[in-house]
Amino acid sequence: MSSDMSYTTEEIAKLLKISKLTVYDLIKKGELASYRVGKQMRIDATDLEAYKQRARTAMNPERPAAVGEPVRSSLSALAAGSRPIVITGHDIGLDILAKHMEKQIPGIRPLRSFVGSLDSLISMYRGEADIVSTHLLDGTTGEYNLPYIRTLLVGSPYLVVNLLSRNAGLYVQSGNPFGLTQWSDLSRPGLRLANREKGSGARVLLDEQLRLHGIKSDQLAGYDVEHNNHLAVASKVASGEADVGVGIEKAAALVGQVEFIPLIRERYDLVMLNKADNEYWIRPLLHILKSDAFKRELQAISGYDLSRTGEILLET
Numbered sequence: 001m002s003s004d005m006s007y008t009t010e011e012i013a014k015l016l017k018i019s020k021l022t023v024y025d026l027i028k029k030g031e032l033a034s035y036r037v038g039k040q041m042r043i044d045a046t047d048l049e050a051y052k053q054r055a056r057t058a059m060n061p062e063r064p065a066a067v068g069e070p071v072r073s074s075l076s077a078l079a080a081g082s083r084p085i086v087i088t089g090h091d092i093g094l095d096i097l098a099k100h101m102e103k104q105i106p107g108i109r110p111l112r113s114f115v116g117s118l119d120s121l122i123s124m125y126r127g128e129a130d131i132v133s134t135h136l137l138d139g140t141t142g143e144y145n146l147p148y149i150r151t152l153l154v155g156s157p158y159l160v161v162n163l164l165s166r167n168a169g170l171y172v173q174s175g176n177p178f179g180l181t182q183w184s185d186l187s188r189p190g191l192r193l194a195n196r197e198k199g200s201g202a203r204v205l206l207d208e209q210l211r212l213h214g215i216k217s218d219q220l221a222g223y224d225v226e227h228n229n230h231l232a233v234a235s236k237v238a239s240g241e242a243d244v245g246v247g248i249e250k251a252a253a254l255v256g257q258v259e260f261i262p263l264i265r266e267r268y269d270l271v272m273l274n275k276a277d278n279e280y281w282i283r284p285l286l287h288i289l290k291s292d293a294f295k296r297e298l299q300a301i302s303g304y305d306l307s308r309t310g311e312i313l314l315e316t
Contacts, residue, residue, distance in 0.1 A: 005045040009034075012043050026051070028127040029277070030083030036113035041128055082109040085281065088120035089113075089133030090229055091268060092250075093164055093304070096297050097288065105284045114229075116200030121152045124271060130278070131285075133163065135201035135268045139208030144267040146314060157274040159282065160314040161289060162267060164298060165305040168205060169263035171237040171245040171252055176259055178243060183209040183263060186244070187219065194233040194242035197226040201266070202233070206246045234258050249303040265305070274315060286310060 012032070013020045026032040031054070033047040085101065085108045087094055098110035113120075113129060120132035138147040149160060171194075172180050178188060186193075186209070196203040210217055217223045222242060227233050230251035236242040238258040252260035272282055288294050289310035298304050 006042045009041050024127045033084045035111045082107055084109045084111050086111050086113050086129045087131045088115050088129050093298055100288045100294050105281050108281055118199035125152055132271045135266045136204050137208050139212050145269045149271055157316050159272045159274045161270045162308040162311045162313055163270050164309055165265055165267050166303055167249040167262040168266045170261040171234045171247055172259050174257055184213045187215045191220055192243045193220040193222040194236035194245035195223055195226055197228055202246045
C-alpha cells in the first residue's frame with residue numbers, strides 16, 4: 001500500500017466493512033485521522049494502517065482483531081497518536097489559532113478545512129468538523145450567526161465564541177467608475193458581478209441584501225459564476241473582468257488596484273460542540289483566544305476588531 005495513497009469515507013467504509021456513519025464517528029472521536037479536500041473528507045493510507053494497528057492492540061495485545069471488529073477505545077488508548085481537530089473557514093486568523101493550539105494543547109493535531117460558513121455548520125452537524133467559523137447574516141433580524149446555528153445544530157450542545165469582527169462590503173474598480181456607495185446601487189443596469197460560492201458568508205450577505213432591497217439576482221451579470229475565496233473575487237474586480245464583488249476589507253488590501261466600500265461590520269464566530277469528549281481542548285482554546293500573545297498576532301493584521309475576542313456568546 002503506497003504511503004501517498006488516500007481514501008474517501010466511502011472507500012474506507014468498504015475496506016473496513018462498516019457503515020459510512022461509523023467512519024464519520026471514528027473521525028469525530030479522533031480515532032481515524034482525516035482532512036478535507038474541497039467538500040470531501042480524505043484519509044491517508046498511513047493513517048488507516050495506524051488506526052487498524054491501534055484497533056488490534058486495543059482489542060487484545062495477544063490476538064489481532066478482525067478488520068472492522070468493534071473497538072473499545074478512549075483517549076488513553078490513543079496516547080501514541082494525536083487527535084485531529086478539524087477547523088473550517090478561510091480567515092488567516094484561523095491559521096494563527098491552529099498554530100497556537102498545536103503548540104499549547106497536547107494530544108491534538110489541528111487540521112484546516114477551507115469551506116464556507118454554511119457548509120461548515122453542516123459539516124459539524126454531520127460530525128465532520130470540530131471547530132467551525134461562521135459569518136452568516138440573517139437579514140430579517142440583523143443578527144449574525146446565531147439564527148443559523150440554532151437552526152442547523154438543533155438538539156446538539158454547542159458553544160459559540162467570538163473570534164473577531166471585520167468590515168465587509170463592496171469591491172469596486174479603482175476610481176469607483178460606477179459610483180457605488182450602498183447595497184441598493186447593485187440595482188444599476190449593466191453591472192458585472194464576481195460572486196462567491198453558495199454557502200459562503202459573503203454569498204449569504206449578498207443574497208440577503210438583494211432580498212432586502214428587492215433586487216433580482218438575474219439583474220447582475222455573472223451572478224451564477226462562483227469563486228471560492230475573497231481574493232479571487234477582489235482579483236476579478238481589479239483586473240476589470242467584473243465591476244463589483246462582495247467581500248472583506250483585507251482581501252482588497254492584499255490584491256491592490258481595487259477599492260473597498262465598507263458597508264457592514266460582520267461578526268466572525270467560532271462554534272464547538274459542547275461535549276465531555278471535547279472538554280480537554282475547549283478550555284485551553286478559550287484561554288488561547290483571550291491571551292495577549294494570540295491577540296498581538298491578530299492585531300498585526302489590519303481591519304480586525306478584537307474587542308470581543310474570546311467572549312462566549314452562547315452556550316447550550
